Amino acid sequence: MTTAQLTSPYQHYVYAYPHKTAYRPLSGRPALRSLWAAQDKSALALYLHIPFCEVRCGFCNLFTRIGAPDGLTGAYLDALERQAVAVREALGEDGPVRFATAAFGGGTPTFLTAPELERLCDIAERRMGADLRAVPLSVESSPATATADRLAVLAERGTTRLSLGVQSFVDSEARAAVRPQRRADVESALARIRDTAIPVLNIDLIYGIDGQTERSWLASLDAALAWRPEELYLYPLYVRPLTGLDRHRAAADGPDPAWDAQRLSLYRAGRDHLLAHGYGQQSMRMFRRADAPPQGADDYACQSDGMIGLGCGARSYTSGLHYSFDYAVGMHEIRGIIDDYVATSDFARAEVGYAVDAHEARRRHLLQSLLQAEGLPVADYRARFGTAPLDDFGPELGRMADRGWLTQADPARLRLTAEGLAHSDAVGPDLFSPAVRAAMAAYERK
Numbered sequence: 409m410t411t412a413q414l415t416s417p418y419q420h421y422v423y424a425y426p427h428k429t430a431y432r433p434l435s436g437r438p439a440l441r442s443l444w445a446a447q448d449k450s451a452l453a454l455y456l457h458i459p460f461c462e463v464r465c466g467f468c469n470l471f472t473r474i475g476a477p478d479g480l481t482g483a484y485l486d487a488l489e490r491q492a493v494a495v496r497e498a499l500g501e502d503g504p505v506r507f508a509t510a511a512f513g514g515g516t517p518t519f520l521t522a523p524e525l526e527r528l529c530d531i532a533e534r535r536m537g538a539d540l541r542a543v544p545l546s547v548e549s550s551p552a553t554a555t556a557d558r559l560a561v562l563a564e565r566g567t568t569r570l571s572l573g574v575q576s577f578v579d580s581e582a583r584a585a586v587r588p589q590r591r592a593d594v595e596s597a598l599a600r601i602r603d604t605a606i607p608v609l610n611i612d613l614i615y616g617i618d619g620q621t622e623r624s625w626l627a628s629l630d631a632a633l634a635w636r637p638e639e640l641y642l643y644p645l646y647v648r649p650l651t652g653l654d655r656h657r658a659a660a661d662g663p664d665p666a667w668d669a670q671r672l673s674l675y676r677a678g679r680d681h682l683l684a685h686g687y688g689q690q691s692m693r694m695f696r697r698a699d700a701p702p703q704g705a706d707d708y709a710c711q712s713d714g715m716i717g718l719g720c721g722a723r724s725y726t727s728g729l730h731y732s733f734d735y736a737v738g739m740h741e742i743r744g745i746i747d748d749y750v751a752t753s754d755f756a757r758a759e760v761g762y763a764v765d766a767h768e769a770r771r772r773h774l775l776q777s778l779l780q781a782e783g784l785p786v787a788d789y790r791a792r793f794g795t796a797p798l799d800d801f802g803p804e805l806g807r808m809a810d811r812g813w814l815t816q817a818d819p820a821r822l823r824l825t826a827e828g829l830a831h832s833d834a835v836g837p838d839l840f841s842p843a844v845r846a847a848m849a850a851y852e853r854k
Contacts, residue, residue: 416663417672418644422836425772426762428735430847437757440498443726447714451508454538457719459746460519462552472515473742483750485527491718492535494755507538511546518553522561529565541566551589551597559604569608570601577631584618598635607701608638615674616645625674629681638700641693642678644671689781692832720749731761741854770800775839779832783823804839
């Protein structure tokens with residue numbers, strides 16, 4: 409990692425480790441039954457991925473396509489059901505199989521019609537055995553697709569959290585982010601959501617948009633706060649390769665100090681604004697209202713439990729292997745992967761993944777715990793791995809402490825300082841292993 413990279417607070421959003429760009433085709437395509445045979449399946453996370461959106465935002469590098477030809481969503485759900493049957497069979501009957509949390513993501517799950525959302529819930533419940541009304545269920549949505557009939561289905565089927573991608577309440581900023589929407593439509597969607605029985609509303613906002621100022625940023629925050637959302641996510645804008653914004657920007661070599669400074673300033677202004685309005689900081693991005701009902705693990709923090717992902721953009725985690733399907737950002741390649749998924753009849757084997765050895769498991773646990781505001785209890789780490797974090801990662805933790813990013817106040821808990829949280833997107837990459845970093849660097853973008 410170069411000195412220039414280390415000084416940039418915006419290197420990589422680490423929502424999961426290792427990143428899918430480190431995954432490679434798996435030799436021998438191991439059978440799912442063998443992968444899950446010795447796993448603890450009593451508290452699994454379930455994730456269903458819907459790779460469709462009505463529009464693709466300029467900053468988006470998610471695995472999704474714009475629109476769907478006639479019949480494609482139905483064919484996709486057919487494939488999702490075939491996969492669910494195969495995966496549930498692979499989990500076996502030799503011990504309890506229980507899902508502790510569930511989520512529908514994408515893409516935009518509410519791109520599906522209300523009857524298709526009913527079917528999606530049926531797949532989770534009848535094919536996988538998840539009790540959606542008994543566990544936290546989070547669903548992602550957009551203003552245009554948060555219609556009354558779709559929301560009614562989600563509320564009736566047990567959704568506890570609805571996450572709405574707004575990004576900005578300022579129409580000119582939304583256009584600058586290549587997200588065509590009008591504030592009036594956003595407000596209408598929020599009103600419909602609040603009319604449902606879904607207890608937790610999350611609003612996603614983005615800072616660092618071209619033309620955005622601290623004044624307009626705080627105006628967006630205040631517009632969101634008017635709805636008293638239980639949660640708010642504040643995302644720094646990234647311009648990633650092969651996205652819409654990337655195609656329209658001038659060539660850049662390395663970090664942009666002026667843009668870094670702007671985003672960091674807006675982050676601090678937004679953080680302080682939310683703290684002053686009764687929200688607690690859960691991570692760099694996540695803020696929760698003090699009286700909000702608790703949800704499942706924050707920020708995909710699956711350090712201890714396994715995860716089952718269904719859909720062509722989902723990933724699954726066992727203790728020794730993370731696996732998924734192929735990954736792409738370019739629209740042509742994504743469409744090809746979706747078409748291949750829809751045509752698949754045999755879902756009994758893992759196709760693409762990354763083996764997580766004992767050292768990577770330690771690294772992942774430290775990384776994903778440290779990026780949460782509450783940090784990592786040292787005793788929990790020792791109980792799981794038989795060593796202390798400083799024994800395993802002394803140099804990396806020492807660098808963070810030297811920069812003022814790691815607090816030494818509580819010897820029983822490793823925790824980032826306020827400045828460390830602000831630099832989470834530099835802290836995370838600094839903890840990547842050399843092997844993961846090399847695999848990510850060698851990935852051929854498509």
